Structure formats: structure tokens, C-alpha cells
Amino acid sequence: MMLSPDPPGSDPPWGQTDSETLLDTLNAHCGSMPTEPARSVHVAGLSREEKRRRRRATAKYRSAHATRERVRVVAFNVAFAELRKLLPTLPPDKKLSKIEILRLAICYISYLHHVLDV
Structure with a gap:
């Protein structure tokens, strides 16, 4: 059985699109899972060049x-x-x-x- 990838821009099946809300929901259902710092959520939205600049600035x-x-x-x-x-x-x-x-x-x-x- 082959699974097809979700079409681009489609919402997750559980209807939540905000990453922080999704993490809160997962924490509530799964107990205390370690959460990533808020900064990493924002880094995910950066372009490749912006990520490279930030990494090189350390x-x-x-x-x-x-x-x-x-x-x-x-x-x-x-x-x-x-x-x-x-x-x-x-x-x-x-x-x-x-x-x-x-x-x-x-x-x-x-x-x-x-x-x-x-």
C-alpha cells in the first residue's frame, strides 16, 4: 500500500495549522514532552540564505x-x-x-x- 503525500498547502487532518497550538495539543495528549524553544519555530520560516547568515553569525x-x-x-x-x-x-x-x-x-x-x- 502506497501513501501519497499531502497536497501543498493542505491543512493537517486534525485541523490545526499553528505550530505552537499543535505542540500544546500534543503536550496535553502525550504528557510532558520537551518543547523546542520559541526561536526555533521562527527559524523554520526563514529562507535558506537567512538561515545561513544566522549560522555564520555565531x-x-x-x-x-x-x-x-x-x-x-x-x-x-x-x-x-x-x-x-x-x-x-x-x-x-x-x-x-x-x-x-x-x-x-x-x-x-x-x-x-x-x-x-x-
Whole structure:
């Protein structure tokens, strides 16, 4: 036997549409059920973007995001340092910016490609 979903906008069979009234009715019939805070009832009516903004505004989310960003930046800098070690420069310990490292890497790869073609 297959059940069909209720058509959109249809009222529940017991005739109540308000979430708080429904929770009160369920509590009266089922005893003391834990109720969700009133704030969660209002969150359910928010759009996906509004929910995302609220979630991102929490201190816990911001802290976790900052930690992930620090780990990403450290990994990025380590990758540049490894690339820098592979590139020939004079003097060898010369400090290069990230863009200079990338440009030097492009030139060095072009040079090696030219050497292999000859």
C-alpha cells in the first residue's frame, strides 16, 4: 500500500495549522514532552540564505572558520616555500614575493622545456 503525500498547502487532518497550538495539543495528549524553544519555530520560516547568515553569525562558526582559514594559509605558504627551494636565484637566499616566485617558476619551466626540446 502506497501513501501519497499531502497536497501543498493542505491543512493537517486534525485541523490545526499553528505550530505552537499543535505542540500544546500534543503536550496535553502525550504528557510532558520537551518543547523546542520559541526561536526555533521562527527559524523554520526563514529562507535558506537567512538561515545561513544566522549560522555564520555565531561565535562558534566564526572561530571554526578562522581556524580553517589559518590552516589553509599555512599550507599555502608551505607550498610556496617548497616551490621557492626548487627555483635557482642569485643569491640563493634572496627573499621573493609570491608573485615573483610564480613568475620565476614560469620562466624556469619554459627554460627547462626549451632545454629538453633542443
